[in-house]
Amino acid sequence: MGWYRALADGGPATPAELVARAGGAERYAREWLEQQASFGILTVEDGRFTLPAGAAEVLTDERSLSYLAPLARMFGAAAIQLPGLLEAYRTGGGVGWAAYGTDMRESQADMNRPWFSTMLPDALAGVADLHAMLGRPGARIADIGCGGGWSTIALAKAYPLARLEGVDIDAPSVELARRNAAEAGVADRVTFHHGDAAGLEAGGYDAGFAFECVHDMPRPVEVLAAIRRAVAPGAPVVIMDEAVQDAFQAPGDEVERLMYGFSLLICLPDGMAHQPSAGTGTVMRPATLKGYAQDAGFADLEILPIEDFGFWRFYRLTH
Structure with missing residues (x-):
């Protein structure tokens, strides 16, 4: 879906902001964001979800030795x-x-x-x-x-x-x-x-x-x-x-x-x-x-x- 990359490149987002950047259905985006935050992959503050730098490297940096996506x-x-x-x-x-x-x-x-x-x-x-x-x-x-x-x-x-x-x-x-x-x-x-x-x-x-x-x-x-x-x-x-x-x-x-x-x-x-x-x-x-x-x-x-x-x-x- 490109959602990880949209968070890495664009910074914190609400579900609506995420789908505005990368497409998709807002209801599914909300469920996914909450699930990712519940696992500790994302952080959340005031309804906006953030992909921390360490997780961004593993999930989006195609040239990193830590890339596992x-x-x-x-x-x-x-x-x-x-x-x-x-x-x-x-x-x-x-x-x-x-x-x-x-x-x-x-x-x-x-x-x-x-x-x-x-x-x-x-x-x-x-x-x-x-x-x-x-x-x-x-x-x-x-x-x-x-x-x-x-x-x-x-x-x-x-x-x-x-x-x-x-x-x-x-x-x-x-x-x-x-x-x-x-x-x-x-x-x-x-x-x-x-x-x-x-x-x-x-x-x-x-x-x-x-x-x-x-x-x-x-x-x-x-x-x-x-x-x-x-x-x-x-x-x-x-x-x-x-x-x-x-x-x-x-x-x-x-x-x-x-x-x-x-x-x-x-x-x-x-x-x-x-x-x-x-x-x-x-x-x-x-x-x-x-x-x-x-x-x-x-x-x-x-x-x-x-x-x-x-x-x-x-x-x-x-x-």
Whole structure:
């Protein structure tokens, strides 16, 4: 509805003032404002409701690392699919990414955007040899499973001498990535393709990245093998995925609990929708990824010294 943003941009409002700014029905606006105030998200004085600065950052600042508003769209998109999820749990089938629709696709991109835009350049700059390679004039970099393109765009901005290619199997995500790249002013150095890693030019890339997507893939070994073929001999292959524990333990920590929640509703059903499937799920532990990498022909993996990067861990696959 844009009501949070109307309060953040325009200041305190009565229900009538809020709908005058952002539209909607006044009776529903009053109920919503009172509910939000009852939770302590909004404050109220003399009948006018205020969105405090801290809450405004979490709910409206698209560039803040604290931005969490997209989670509402994400869980809403999953809730719509509950009948399909129930059937998948009964039969062993799945619910594919395309079925979750625009809310899921855009919320995923919006959640990751501030981390890629704000943190990724410095994170990679802290790995000296990787940073040097990416900064070489004419370096050709592939971003597999690019989604809305924010990881590709961040790499392009951090390494202006490189050329970036993003690839994703979800056609609407590719179109979203193209629009985002154009708006970010990097479309002259970034291209996006609808397809999978098997379509990448053999030996044509100086580096390959896969950001938060390997755990979703029904056939991760095949994809990793395709990435290995696509990069030059010895070229870096970097996987960013969830920073879960090395082994299952109960009770789990907060990251573990959150990731199992995503897995139950989204990631595992997505992976299971395309058979045969590895059925990885969001909680992909380091040993699992290492097994996939070795089966794909890589020698080993190492955890890169990148810390405090949200819920994620960076791996480099060696070959």
